[in-house]
Amino acid sequence: xxxxxxxxxxxxxxxxxxxxxxxxxxxxxxxxxxxxxxxxxxxxxxxxxxxxxxxxxxxxxxxxxxxxxxxxxxxxxxxxxxxxxxxxxxxxxxxxxxxxxxxxxxxxxxxxxxxxxxxxxxxxxxxxxxxxxxxxxxxxxxxxxxxxxxxxxxxxxxxxxxxxxxxxxxxxxxxxxxxxxxxxxxxxxxxxxxxxxxxxxxxxxxxxxxxxxxxxxxxxxxxxxxxxxxxxxxxxxxxxxxxxxxxxxxxxxxxxxxxxxxxxxxxxxxxxxxxxxxxxxxxxxxxxxxxxxxxxxxxxxxxxxxxxxxxxxxxxxxxxxxxxxxxxxxxxxxxxxxxxxxxxxxxxxxxxxxxxxxxxxxxxxxxxxxxxxxxxxxxxxxxxx
Amino acid sequence: xxxxxxxxxxxxxxxxxxxxxxxxxxxxxxxxxxxxxxxxxxxxxxxxxxxxxxxxxxxxxxxxxxxxxxxxxxxxxxxxxxxxxxxxxxxxxxxxxxxxxxxxxxxxxxxxxxxxxxxxxxxxxxxxxxxxxxxxxxxxxxxxxxxxxxxxxxxxxxxxxxxxxxxxxxxxxxxxxxxxxxxxxxxxxxxxxxxxxxxxxxxxxxxxxxxxxxxxxxxxxxxxxxxxxxxxxxxxxxxxxxxxxxxxxxxxxxxxxxxxxxxxxxxxxxxxxxxxxxxxxxxxxxxxxxxxxxxxxxxxxxxxxxxxxxxxxxxxxxxxxxxxxxxxxxxxxxxxxxxxxxxxxxxxxxxxxxxxxxxxxxxxxxxxx
Numbered sequence: 116x117x118x119x120x121x122x123x124x125x126x127x128x129x130x131x132x133x134x135x136x137x138x139x140x141x142x143x144x145x146x147x148x149x150x151x152x153x154x155x156x157x158x159x160x161x162x163x164x165x166x167x168x169x170x171x172x173x174x175x176x177x178x179x180x181x182x183x184x185x186x187x188x189x190x191x192x193x194x195x196x197x198x199x200x201x202x203x204x205x206x207x208x209x210x211x212x213x214x215x216x217x218x219x220x221x222x223x224x225x226x227x228x229x230x231x232x233x234x235x236x237x238x239x240x241x242x243x244x245x246x247x248x249x250x251x252x253x254x255x256x257x258x259x260x261x262x263x264x265x266x267x268x269x270x271x272x273x274x275x276x277x278x279x280x281x282x283x284x285x286x287x288x289x290x291x292x293x294x295x296x297x298x299x300x301x302x303x304x305x306x307x308x309x310x311x312x313x314x315x316x317x318x319x320x321x322x323x324x325x326x327x328x329x330x331x332x333x334x335x336x337x338x339x340x341x342x343x344x345x346x347x348x349x350x351x352x353x354x355x356x357x358x359x360x361x362x363x364x365x366x367x368x369x370x371x372x373x374x375x376x377x378x379x380x381x382x383x384x385x386x387x388x389x390x391x392x393x394x395x396x397x398x399x400x401x402x403x404x405x406x407x408x409x410x411x412x413x414x415x416x417x418x419x420x421x422x423x424x425x426x427x428x429x430x431x432x433x434x435x436x437x438x439x440x441x442x443x444x445x446x447x448x449x450x451x452x453x454x455x456x457x458x459x460x461x462x463x464x465x466x467x468x469x470x471x472x473x474x475x476x477x478x479x480x481x482x483x484x485x486x487x488x489x490x491x492x493x494x495x496x497x498x499x500x
Numbered sequence: 501x502x503x504x505x506x507x508x509x510x511x512x513x514x515x516x517x518x519x520x521x522x523x524x525x526x527x528x529x530x531x532x533x534x535x536x537x538x539x540x541x542x543x544x545x546x547x548x549x550x551x552x553x554x555x556x557x558x559x560x561x562x563x564x565x566x567x568x569x570x571x572x573x574x575x576x577x578x579x580x581x582x583x584x585x586x587x588x589x590x591x592x593x594x595x596x597x598x599x600x601x602x603x604x605x606x607x608x609x610x611x612x613x614x615x616x617x618x619x620x621x622x623x624x625x626x627x628x629x630x631x632x633x634x635x636x637x638x639x640x641x642x643x644x645x646x647x648x649x650x651x652x653x654x655x656x657x658x659x660x661x662x663x664x665x666x667x668x669x670x671x672x673x674x675x676x677x678x679x680x681x682x683x684x685x686x687x688x689x690x691x692x693x694x695x696x697x698x699x700x701x702x703x704x705x706x707x708x709x710x711x712x713x714x715x716x717x718x719x720x721x722x723x724x725x726x727x728x729x730x731x732x733x734x735x736x737x738x739x740x741x742x743x744x745x746x747x748x749x750x751x752x753x754x755x756x757x758x759x760x761x762x763x764x765x766x767x768x769x770x771x772x773x774x775x776x777x778x779x780x781x782x783x784x785x786x787x788x789x790x791x792x793x794x795x796x797x798x799x800x801x802x803x804x805x806x807x808x809x810x811x812x813x814x815x816x817x818x819x820x821x822x823x824x825x826x827x828x829x830x831x832x833x834x835x836x837x838x839x840x841x842x843x844x845x846x847x848x849x850x851x852x853x854x855x856x857x858x859x860x861x862x863x864x865x866x867x868x869x
Contacts, residue, residue: 226801227818229772268772343842343852344820350840494540494839494860495782495798495823499688500567500583500613500662500724 158336215401219362393453439477538566538862558597567613568864583613608632627661729790737781767811824865837861
């Protein structure tokens, strides 16, 4: 074994001393059982092969978004500006879709320091985004990524960029070409894009970890009594189940149920996610796709395999989950974008009501998983005393 | 990949250095503190005693889920009170690890999971729901010297007394009046959200009279948990209870302080800080000097460390399903427990102390030093 410089000698000796006997016991146990334990396989695959690639994709899109925002702001010819703004709009949609793929994952560094809100301020019922962004542009503040980072969450993140790229007044090309505030508008656009990329980069790094710090993917997939977040396999599996249960509920209720309303007269287009860019349908698809990947394992050993092979969960429930994913996807394909302009059309509205029904079935089925596995999602958090 | 794995092992090894609380050198006879908490193990409710550094001392299966434990002063007796709509109080000898006695509520009454002893350990004051009398809040008085016989009760003119504490004067009770009416026939449903009125009450145990009332500053804020510092400062944690439109959800303060005759004073923190609590504070605890405090929120999965004088947030830590909280003087820090069976030390950093397998630490934690 070759020693690397970065590791303190003490830690090395300690770990060797502590770990080798354990490993030996572990190896013996394996040999005796003749079978690789399923939980580590499930957790490692879920973290490294499903979740980390989603964060990597988000960061890659955020990098492209930052580069295009800089190119757009450096352009001087109107034709070039127009073309670059369109490219940037397209890139924003790609970044936002990648975000919607990460959004349902309910555990990890995203839950720290309000990062979820910093990446997407939504719902924004009072259109704070417009008010705060226009106030910041009109101020004397220096418009840097650091300033954005310290500002209200409503001027950070992808919803703020959406306003600056798609709003009929706040995102209009003339606003970047003429008038006193044109250059400040572009400075802010770049600063927000930079801040978004800083956050996505940080999230990716924290999942990966580095030489000094264990990545969250490993923390998640290596539970144990000395693991402050996941003391046992069930705690890690519970986080995954919680993501499926809550993630499907958020899609059903926030992304769909609230805008669709109790009937067509009460449909609320402005409550759609990303109504300004009219990108709502794609975001719903991306979030459902992530839930399905987390369930099916994205081509590897996922929760579905684990449930079939290692647990006595009723096969009828597993079949119901399988079918409700398929039914939801089929209905998502029946819909036409943009929802924003079609929400109040009877035919489209009834298709959305049907989608809501199917998501409700999916959510209900996923919600049966914890109990059938004997795993409780939250104890004190459900207490109410 | 090889190298990566190797590093993980190295780091996992160093993370194993769980620090004993009293310091390694002290192999003296000084006993480690005993932690008391209700705990659920599967579907089994238990009363648990856990000695830091040494693990489980006792785990006693019981019929009703308990909420908060407390020690009887100058004794080895602890009581664990059933949470609503429970009707039992368990008296435990913590040395022997046995249930000595089981008290039952009067007919038409149930407990709220909290109680407090008089300073001499004689009287046990227990918040009760007289649900057969429109949910009138009462404080039952039990004589510990006479087999915990119920000898008296105090009327509160209010609904839902929850946590209760003894003021430094030795005769005044501070009572968090939650304001929410429930009835066992309707499970734990809240029956009066449109008329609820929560308050912090003071009651003189000599006269049985309510001597002070400080109403919650918002109609749907339910004051539930409190702690008292040596100087008489009372810290109160609230829950926001509303079936109203979530679009109009409350994002204001959930922690208050009350001193002397002054009204409840809200702690100042950003909207984001309060939102992270998800409308719910489970436990509040102050250190003995009353300079530092923590609050736990299992729904938000956060522990906040506060500086009391300026009501300033010092740190916010993420701890899943965290609820129980107490102060450990020898340790210079707070200890919190969670539904995953973990115990953490909370100071200027968060440190995992211990993990109890197959244990869900319930709501409140008592540290018996």
